[in-house]
Amino acid sequence: MAAKPKIAFFDFAGCEGDQLQVANLEEKLLDILEHVEVVSFREVHTGHSDNYDIAFVEGSITRPQDEARLKEIRANAKVLVALGACATIGGVNCIKNFLGRDVYSENVYGTRARWYPTYEARPLKAVVKVDVEIHGCPIDRGEFARIVKEMLLGRVPWLPDYPVCVECKKAGNVCRYHLGRMCLGIITRAGCNACCVTEGAQCWGCRGLAPSANLDAAREVMDQHGFDRKHVQDLMRFFLGDTSAPL
Amino acid sequence: MTAYCLHMEQLPPLMAWWRKEYDVYVPVAAEGGHYDFAPWREGTEIAFDYDLAYNTLKRYFLPPSEDLLTFDLASYEAQAVFEDPKQILFGVHPYDVRAVNQLDQLMEAGAPDRNYMARREATVVMAMEPQRVADTAFWSTIGADVVSHGYDLHFTRISPANFMVEVGSVKGEELLLARGPLPAATAGDREAARKAHQKVMDLSRSNRLNFDWRHTPKLMEKGWNAGVWREKAELCLACGSCNVVCPTCYCFNVSEEADETLKTGRRFREWDGCMLVNFATVAGGHNFRTKALERYRHRYMRKGKYISDKIGELGCVGCGRCVRACTARIANPREVFNALWEDQANAD
Numbered sequence: 007m008a009a010k011p012k013i014a015f016f017d018f019a020g021c022e023g024d025q026l027q028v029a030n031l032e033e034k035l036l037d038i039l040e041h042v043e044v045v046s047f048r049e050v051h052t053g054h055s056d057n058y059d060i061a062f063v064e065g066s067i068t069r070p071q072d073e074a075r076l077k078e079i080r081a082n083a084k085v086l087v088a089l090g091a092c093a094t095i096g097g098v099n100c101i102k103n104f105l106g107r108d109v110y111s112e113n114v115y116g117t118r119a120r121w122y123p124t125y126e127a128r129p130l131k132a133v134v135k136v137d138v139e140i141h142g143c144p145i146d147r148g149e150f151a152r153i154v155k156e157m158l159l160g161r162v163p164w165l166p167d168y169p170v171c172v173e174c175k176k177a178g179n180v181c182r183y184h185l186g187r188m189c190l191g192i193i194t195r196a197g198c199n200a201c202c203v204t205e206g207a208q209c210w211g212c213r214g215l216a217p218s219a220n221l222d223a224a225r226e227v228m229d230q231h232g233f234d235r236k237h238v239q240d241l242m243r244f245f246l247g248d249t250s251a252p253l
Numbered sequence: 254m255t256a257y258c259l260h261m262e263q264l265p266p267l268m269a270w271w272r273k274e275y276d277v278y279v280p281v282a283a284e285g286g287h288y289d290f291a292p293w294r295e296g297t298e299i300a301f302d303y304d305l306a307y308n309t310l311k312r313y314f315l316p317p318s319e320d321l322l323t324f325d326l327a328s329y330e331a332q333a334v335f336e337d338p339k340q341i342l343f344g345v346h347p348y349d350v351r352a353v354n355q356l357d358q359l360m361e362a363g364a365p366d367r368n369y370m371a372r373r374e375a376t377v378v379m380a381m382e383p384q385r386v387a388d389t390a391f392w393s394t395i396g397a398d399v400v401s402h403g404y405d406l407h408f409t410r411i412s413p414a415n416f417m418v419e420v421g422s423v424k425g426e427e428l429l430l431a432r433g434p435l436p437a438a439t440a441g442d443r444e445a446a447r448k449a450h451q452k453v454m455d456l457s458r459s460n461r462l463n464f465d466w467r468h469t470p471k472l473m474e475k476g477w478n479a480g481v482w483r484e485k486a487e488l489c490l491a492c493g494s495c496n497v498v499c500p501t502c503y504c505f506n507v508s509e510e511a512d513e514t515l516k517t518g519r520r521f522r523e524w525d526g527c528m529l530v531n532f533a534t535v536a537g538g539h540n541f542r543t544k545a546l547e548r549y550r551h552r553y554m555r556k557g558k559y560i561s562d563k564i565g566e567l568g569c570v571g572c573g574r575c576v577r578a579c580t581a582r583i584a585n586p587r588e589v590f591n592a593l594w595e596d597q598a599n600a601d
Contacts (some may be wrong), residue, residue: 014417037512037514078366167530171494171580173495176523180285181494223488223490223581238338
């Protein structure tokens with residue numbers, strides 16, 4: 007490899023939990039940093055430069071003025087990586103999209119709402135071309151490391167395209183539906199090793215829909231197992247509000 | 254066949270003895286009224302009357318993820334990785350032993366799978382006659398209620414506190430007698446074991462095939478265009494659950510990953526499944542089974558015909574795990590085979 011690629015981290019609406027996951031790689035991160043030059047990463051590093059090759063962008067776009075900044079990042083970067091659910095699928099920010107603009111503006115900013123222009127939350131790809139997506143809320147550190155290594159080696163980063171059930175069954179979990187619980191693992195993209203189910207919860211859908219998710223079948227499954235539409239809708243809107251697939 | 258009598262109280266000291274050298278796995282109660290295999294420890298309550306282990310035992314021979322090679326990115330040197338932990342699987346039902354026997358044949362054929370064989374050879378299988386039958390199981394209707402080989406010992410509970418233990422291998426006999434001699438099974442013990450088998454067969458009458466299972470491969474051949482494929486596949490989530498829980502599904506995908514220094518790396522394999530959308534995607538990006546119908550039919554063709562063409566037995570042992578694992582309730586080999594049978598009976 008010639009010169010070390012320069013990388014930079016940016017954030018929009020989000021909690022910066024994904025950058026924190028990157029920082030939490032600790033020793034692995036130090037090894038990875040041998041192969042790159044970090045020009046901007048405010049979680050772990052001071053200073054900033056607009057000269058970078060790979061931009062890791064966290065957060066979703068929630069204000070008109072975010073668009074100009076994101077487009078500038080896109081113009082500077084050779085590769086733009088969406089980092090985490092807010093950036094890849096809009097994530098929890100999209101819950102507000104089901105309320106009127108006046109309602110959420112006033113909820114957040116009260117009487118000063120008109121000073122703060124804000125609109126429906128959306129993923130980065132609604133505004134610019136995204137080259138690589140690293141899914142999850144938060145992202146999986148191991149997957150981040152793998153994808154970065156694949157990019158550094160000139161490989162096309164690989165993402166699982168099947169539902170979470172595959173990894174959940176590999177982990178040996180008892181299916182949530184067999185315990186009378188609803189779970190979005192049947193339509194959600196894998197890659198998390200079914201961590202939430204393994205820890206006793208259910209899948210919330212944070213990695214977005216699997217590309218070939220069969221939503222009609224999922225609706226049938228949820229009906230058959232006796233879950234009402236309101237319950238399904240609430241869970242679907244938690245992370246998947248930006249998809250056009252309310253069940 | 255040599256057989257001994259073992260008292261329930263003699264089992265824990267034996268387990269403790271075996272555990273000095275082996276990882277011992279036994280059936281235990283799991284969440285939601287299910288059962289699964291777990292490591293035996295002092296005080297572990299063994300679920301002798303479990304109906305079905307939630308997960309398959311293939312994970313002990315073909316783990317969900319397994320390293321095959323380590324390599325050096327600079328010198329291109331590679332080193333094969335083999336792991337063969339010594340392990341005992343206690344309480345394996347006959348249909349599951351049959352599944353292991355089937356994997357043995359398939360993994361040995363052609364270029365033997367040395368990773369699988371290393372683990373298999375280091376494993377002692379202690380079979381056990383079931384006492385209960387899962388509501389999704391149909392092993393008794395396809396001749397998978399008994400197994401003639403592939404186990405080292407075979408336990409049958411002949412009274413609340415006694416087992417008759419048949420010997421399947423020298424290794425098994427050594428392990429059984431490791432703590433001292435045991436009384437040989439009497440004619441009465443053998444009769445009690447026969448009755449125990451009859452009793453569980455009586456319990457398994459509800460899920461029947463409507464025809465002799467030996468007709469299945471022929472049925473599949475004629476059923477290529479049957480309506481059942483479309484009807485079921487429409488509801489397929491392509492989640493691979495039926496593949497992953499199947500004791501005879503063994504497909505895997507091979508990948509490579511470099512370590513963080515980008516100097517060395519590993520090649521590993523992970524379970525794959527023919528129900529996943531891109532299972533049949535090949536180099537160049539062509540997917541030769543893009544439709545859910547094609548994938549769904551393929552799975553049953555494997556179970557009902559292709560495996561049979563290779564080794565003369567069905568690729569399904571009737572454990573009923575896929576029936577349970579499928580949230581869409583479409584994965585049921587017995588239903589599919591019966592539907593094909595009805596179709597063809599009506600056509601004739």
